[in-house]
Amino acid sequence: MTSAGRDKSSGEPGLDEERQRLEAFLRSRGLRLTAQRRIVFEEVFRHHGHLDVDELVARLRRLGKRASRATVYRTLDLLAEAGLVKHMRLGTSQRRFEHVHSGEHHDHLVCLRCGEIFEFLSPELEDCQSRICRETGFAPERHTMVIFGVCAKCREKESRKGSG
Secondary structure, eight states, X not given: OEESOEEOOTTOTTHHHHHHHHHHHHHHTTOOOOHHHHHXXXXXXXXXXXXXXXXXXXXHHHTTOOOOHHHHHHHHHHHHHTTSEEEEOOSSSSOEEEEXXXXXXXXXXXXXXXXXXXXXXXXXXXXXXXXXXXXXXXXXXXXXXEEEEOOHHHHHHHHHHHHO
């Protein structure tokens, strides 16, 4: 299980391939990869985690890069249409997003106290879901599993408060 929020190195393999996918998608829509779209794309793929628009805008500003909230929203929508990012609601009203790598699937645990998002992968769960789909003749296209609860750190804090 990994916690969200790790930055990836800028020389990540596959980034050029993802950029080419984006450029091809934009061309198919009669659009181009502008400088602002490029910086949003690069920051999304540099960060491994679950960002919201405000966090992304703040990250860009800290890096000295400019992109309006509207541009960030529009670019994220384009990245989602291209299948490069996934929008999700993980227990808050704020949409969060994460980049998608082909063939990679994981699910989420969300702490209702601190908001921490943990990713996990369970081959047993994936096998069970596949078996159920086969048995029912269901043709799955995608799924999201999110378990809401309280993380170990928050439970520990709460138990110390209760005993103190």
